[in-house]
């Protein structure tokens with residue numbers, strides 16, 4: 001997890017000793033994000049981590065650490081380390097799911113990037129600490145109710161965290177909200193993140209025990225990014241390489257579900273919030289019930305056009321690391 005540019009990395013360290021202690025000039029606390037991803041199944045996770053790092057560069061969020069949630073292709077954590085290193089944050093805390101009951105085993109870019117340590121100058125290939133311990137370490141360092149847990153993959157790690165007595169205490173103390181990328185079908189439908197690849201077995205427990213407000217972000221399928229400005233970035237940018245390897249997305253572009261969820265955490269004024277209830281029905285299927293009284297669930301929908309969202313995401317994905325503008 002070594003930083004590739006140690007001097008730049010030191011200059012970029014904007015994290016306080018206690019995450020969340022720093023505030024923006026207008027007095028609003030800067031969101032402290034734990035990014036939980038199933039990177040590898042799709043490439044929008046790579047774009048989302050890029051957007052997140054840029055938002056840290058711009059001073060809009062803090063990033064406490066990265067969790068890789070799939071147990072079936074262990075190279076995803078190495079891709080996370082490569083991207084963190086590209087952005088000068090190669091020493092960022094990492095966690096990884098230790099079991100293999102959840103996840104997508106297919107390999108489209110993870111192994112290629114994770115093992116190319118000579119190209120991307122990272123040092124984690126396929127091993128990181130267990131995610132429960134990693135989550136607890138990040139939450140211990142955080143101020144009260146300062147943390148946004150942002151899941152852009154299967155969120156079963158939150159179940160394991162809540163089953164751990166100290167983990168549950170830390171969630172109640174430190175976590176402000178959970179933002180999750182998930183579809184919100186009004187008749188029962190299959191969902192990749194909350195239902196598929198073994199995750200459905202955890203959803204009843206998670207949705208009934210999770211103690212904070214939850215914001216589900218369903219938009220992104222028709223927000224196409226990765227094919228306009230990202231191709232102009234250096235060939236040793238691991239995000240560019242992920243898009244090149246994933247079904248030639250560097251030319252074709254790819255949906256941006258995960259980047260839209262990131263955008264909500266930093267720029268909520270661009271989104272409309274609708275109250276409702278998410279329920280797991282059976283197997284990989286979930287259903288969204290709008291306007292449920294007393295619910296802690298909401299869904300977030302961009303108020304600006306999809307083309308404007310795509311342009312904003314493409315800019316953030318393609319801007320060079322470390323520049324504040």
Ligand SMILES: [Ca+2]
Pocket residue numbers: 037038039042044045152153258
């Ligand atoms: Ca994802």
